[in-house]
Amino acid sequence: MYQLQSVTQTYKRRHNVATALDNCNLEVSDNDYIAIVGPSGSGKTTLLSILGGLLAPSSGIVLFGDRSLYGMSIDERTKLRSDKIGFVFQSVNLVTWLSACENVQIPLMLSGKPEEEQRERGLQLLERVGLSDRADHLPSELSPGQQQRVALARTLANDPQVILADEPTRNLDSGTGQQVMSYLSDFHRNGQTIIIATQDAGTAAFAKQRIQLVEGVTYELDRLSAA
Template identity: 45%
Template sequence: MTEPLMALERVCKWYPVGSERLTVLQDVSFAVYPGEFVSIMGPSGSGKSTLMHILGCLDQPSSGRYVLRGRPVDGLTGDELARVRNREIGFVFQNFHLLPRMTALRNVELPLVYAGVAREERRRRALARLEEVGLRDRISHLPNELSGGQKQRVAIARALVNKPAILLADEPTGALDTRTGREIMGIFTELHQRGVTIVVITHDPGVASFAQRILHMLDGRLVGEERGRGA
């Protein structure tokens, strides 16, 4: 059996509300193995966004362990977490989150800037990623000159540019029409076939079904698992 790429062990997350605790995640345990394509599905308020923040090292569990590539992530300092986000996680957001004043190329280069990669190398790698998502001829465009689907492709190129362990997508099709959404999921499938590990968080069963495994969440717990089309 191979080592899991990421593993959550009895992860809880709660927030203090007055003297009470508001529990958002309750004993969540699961593992993702290299090359897997996993969906986490649940209605809003099920705790999937909080889970995504923890998986993305934007937030830390209140209790339990999170191991990423064999290294426990809980207890890391802010700078160490920033480094993990930079090297190990590639984010794709619902609203693309591109920097509006930067060209597509500059947006894709940004993670490499924070990784301290030299200018020429940065450009070379960013161009290669943009080519993969079919935007070679849009590299000098600003985000507001691109369509929704193109923006999300730039975001995917940006997420992958630093060769992360995991591509983490939060409602990646939420701001797109159905056809474009399917295109983006097609790109995910293609990436998966090339060996990229992907975790998609969504409330949409149609989107979730592209994955190999679908984890169901409800009220802060994992309540079930099924196989998806991608299997």
């Protein structure tokens, strides 16, 4: 699904150059489940942003399938993100004045789906994450774990091939975090490719493979059994 070849990302800070990724090489197979682990500042979010088509690297090649991700036009990358890539962030980014179902419907609305189809799909996905009884609740009426589950349902709205999750359990208690990771494992068993960035060993243990980032350099660690 992905190939990264000698990918480097640098940032200029005043008169200094900071290196977030340093000559990274990575292959991700279809329906893989990978945890990118490392401390804060190691380059995890930068790597996910590059994989998501959000940040062009300073140098190197990023292939999605057999196409250069950053050889695409901006419009082509936007459509690719809409159709094939789902994002889960630390902050759930729910629209506060929309109900849970309406939040899930947002990607479908942006894709131009009929309103009735949006609602039906939204309800199906909320049922999938155990929130069918919260469909008409506002985010403020939901717990942090429930909000993250709404965000997971929204991620699945357009049935993406790959889900990129940046510290999906960081703001959750351990029990709720385990529940969110169980849902991601379910999505993987149903065919999605999952790539998570995390500092937490328990979260990383759900993945089949771990890639460690140390000062912007990738190191492949042991393969694990998915939970």
